[in-house]
Amino acid sequence: MTGAILKVMILGLVRDRGALAMAFVLPPMIFIIFAAIFSGTSGDEMRLKVAVLDEIGSVETELLIAAIDDEPALRLQQTAFADEQGLRDAVLAGKADVGLILRGQLYGEATEPPVLVIADAGRAMTGPILAGHVQRLVARDLPGVSMRRVAPTIEAMAGGLSPQQKAQLDAAIDAMGQDDSGEASDADSDVALVGVETTAGRGGSVTISYYAGAVAVMFLLFSAMQGAATLIEERTSGIIDRVAIGRAGTDVIVFAKFLFLTLQGLLQVSLIFLVAWLAYDVDIPAHFLAWLATTLFAAAAAAGLALVMASVCASRQQANTISSFLVLVASAVGGSMVPRYMMPPWLQDIGWYTPNAWAIEAYQGALWRGDSLQALLPSFWPLAASAIAGLAGALILSRFRLRLG
Template sequence: MIFAMLRVMTLSLLRDRGALAMAFLLPPTIFVIFAAIFSGAAGDQMRLQVALAVTQPSALTERLETALRAEPSLRILDDTLGSAAEANRLVDGGQADVGLVLAPDLGETATSPVLVLVDPAKILAGAILSGQVQRLIGLEMPDLALARSAPAIESIVGGFTPEQSARLSAAIAELGVEPDGDTSQAGLVETRTIGPEGSSTATITYYAGAVAILFLLFSAMQSSATLIEERHSGIVDRVAVGPAGTDVVVLGKFLFLTVQGVVQVALIFLVAGIVYGVDVLPYLPLWLLTSLAAALAASGLGLAVAASCTTKQQAHTIATFIVLVCSAMGGSMVPRFMMPPWLQDIGWYTPNAWTIEAYHGVLWRGETLPSLLPELCWLVVVASSSVLLALLVSRLRLRL
């Protein structure tokens, strides 16, 4: 009897081609995505996008800029900016992962001549860039590294003899940097977070949006599966006798899933506000518009999958595949700045990336409606095309 049950289950899976393919395609696909993410984060494929600003060009800044642009783990924006304010604007607007500002005298020891500007939601990016800058200076500009370390060494050993000072000065001059004789020593790199006070909520805001779209997709996919049950039980056939046909079934479910999704998102952000201090009320209209667009997109995708599948098992497997892949590539599981550039580009084809960017723009960067239009329009396009597909497939199945 045990083997008979085994045979029945095996035949059931083999006869459902779609479920069979997805059941054995999903695990290696998810593995490839996460392997690409974490291997890239550990190597030179991560490639942070950096907004570089040079307040006043000099021989030292030109040498460091050349080394930075040749570094494979960094993507320096084409235009070199002229002020820290410009770099701040690009990082704050999301056009760059992190900003880098170079002072004209990199050999200055009284202050930090290199400033890293980091979004609080991407603190790791600032730490990575800071380490890369110091590594490049040590490898490509040993004269600068020696000039900056000499005062600290002198203070530790209690001063150099005249002969040692002369030899040190000659070595530094030979390498290309004149010693300034200043015994004070500030750090080479200073990291500064941008944005308003309470920057600890930036990460919470990011993950509130990431979790919101993740569960919107899961919930919509699961609830949409009732369309298959109603089709098999004959409910859809009976409703189709009416003047509106099957459209009322699809559109009614679409409306319900959208309202349900907005309520789910509201609960997530309610907890974020009460527990972590995420302030939604000042941005309530745009937050509601973003939540509505995200719920529409998730609901449309769920109905498109349900209408296209023939069995609940097939729908469940395909839905799981879509949700996990979109969430992995779109930033719901791992921030997209940690991914290789090619995976970041693919991520823009998922509703997750646009939803996360919209929520972060509204609640953290304080963007206005014109700035949010690209994200909102893309989500509405996904919703419209998905619902249209669900309507067409439902009508076709009724004729068959």
């Protein structure tokens, strides 16, 4: 008897393609995504996008920029910045993962580090990572700079060098081919080569605001998928057939469900951000209009996508399986589980095909950077397009199924 029951269960699993996918396709897929993310954080796959402002234009700084461009772990952003504020704005807006300002000679007398790394607080780890790369590249590709920076320390330890010894040291450094000036510095070398500065946003804790948006859009998708699945029950129970007798046909049900799921999502997200505001000081009131617009677009996108998914599926079980599969994959790739800047470039590009990435970007712009509604439009358009395409698809498929029935 046990063997017979086991056989029946195995046959049931084999015949249920959705259950097969959830059991044997989703786990390795999620593993591949997270393996790509976390292996990239310790290797060359992370590839930080670096914005550079060279205020000096010397031979050494040009060589350093060329070394950064050739470094596999870094990507040099080709945008030219007119001033330091432009670079800071680019980093804060997420157009670059981290910024690099070359503001002084790499060796010589200085009261502050000649190289300044600008990191956004939401990606604070990028600052030390780039600083380490710069230190390594200077030591590897600009050995003359390294020698000139330590030359004063060596001279002090040796109790001073004679003019002949200084000339020999200068000649040896010049022979490295990194500098033609031949001028050694007598400055103290205690000033670090690289300084790191973290840029703050305008909306409280960046980590809290990020994950409030990330969690909100993930659960928007989950709840919308569950709510849209009632469309299948109404179709199989004959409710849609009876409503379709009216002049509006099936459209009235689809529109009603779209409005309901959008309003439900608005309330759901409001509760999440209410906790973020009261418990974690995320300043929602100061950016209320931008937050409200972002939430409405995100909720509408989730509702539209959920309805078209429910219109495609033949049973509620199938809809639950497919929706769980899609939401988990979209959340992993789109940044709801792990920030996208930690992902390799190819995975970041895939993430833009999910509503998660656009919604999170919009929430970051609204709450962290304090962007205006106009500045948020590039993030709103993909969400609006998803909502419209999903709603249109659901309407067409519902009419098509009615004619088939």
